[in-house]
Amino acid sequence: MEFVERTVHIGKASFPYIPGFFSFREGEGTIRAYQKISHKPDLLIINACGTTHPASAGFASHIGVILDKPTIGITKRMFCGRAKIPQKEKEAQPLYHGGKQKGWLLKVLPETKPIVITIGHLTSIKSCLEIAIKCLKENKMPEPLRLAHQCAGKEKKKWGKSDGT
Template sequence: MKIYQSHAWPLTVEEAIAIQEKLRNQVITEDQLQESVQYVAGVDMGFEANGTISRAAVAVLSFPDLQVVETTLAYRPTSFPYIPGFLSFREIPAVLDALEKVETTPDIILCDGQGIAHPRRLGIASHLGLLLDLPTIGVAKSLLIGKHEELPETRGNWQPLIHKGEIIGAALRSRTKVKPVYVSSGHKVSLSTAINYVLRCTPKYRLPETTRIADKLASARSSK
């Protein structure tokens, strides 16, 4: 799989902020998808050797039947600490290594993290989408920023996630009577389309099948 653009990976928070501020205006939050989506992918991370080794997993599934087509793994030394809001700098280098091994280019990538629902509007899904020039969606298990109204308990209900007067994503009930996930545009996908694909990739459980499968691969024999 081709990596569209790259940059030096920073070692300090100040350097990371500068990259986020530079890239944030390149993010597209309108639909620029293939007319026929045939493959969706999930990416996830595990860590080994007390966090010093990153283990990245990619799972490519057929769409809409969500059957596994291809999986890859990659390892590299972890070069950035865990700091909320800077997940991409810790995880993307190894994720790119795993994606470079993928032979089936996905039409959409669902990331276990934020898209534009981020203080500088450049979470891991947006950052990855820019580097790959591919549509991406952020599907996070927890809230990073923003507020939303209470959700009805049935699957498919959602409320806008609002930060500083701007809609940055949605709290989505992906499974009835289970706590919501937090969906946001990553790159080249609108919020409404993101919600649609997350639901279609989440037939049974709280998390999309893409995330569940990638997580199993990333977590195996790791201390995640």
């Protein structure tokens, strides 16, 4: 796995952060940043819920439908769903919601809370975990997400705190 490209969209969020309505706040900025990408990816890893959402379609699913692209949702904590808490390093426990398994809790590193991996759009329960694991390097969060998050932080400082993506 190697870094290929990075694009950024700067803009003010036009909607407040309300759990359950994440797409309204993050949707526009995400789409705009995606449109700038020259080398379109085969799949997107989104820092938000996938199908483990009150409406069974979180932001990761939403963005997948709009772009007609496979997506996986990865977050630091569960928004909804039920799962046993993995204790051992590299242990994965199934995450259920609405009577079906829709993701996993993965204990990436010892001494840290497990990350939440969920099916977003056009991905299977098996592949979402496999892909997430392949994207892990030496940090808790998968490399693509870690770099994107780091980049967002720097851009935010550069452009002042006008509240953005």
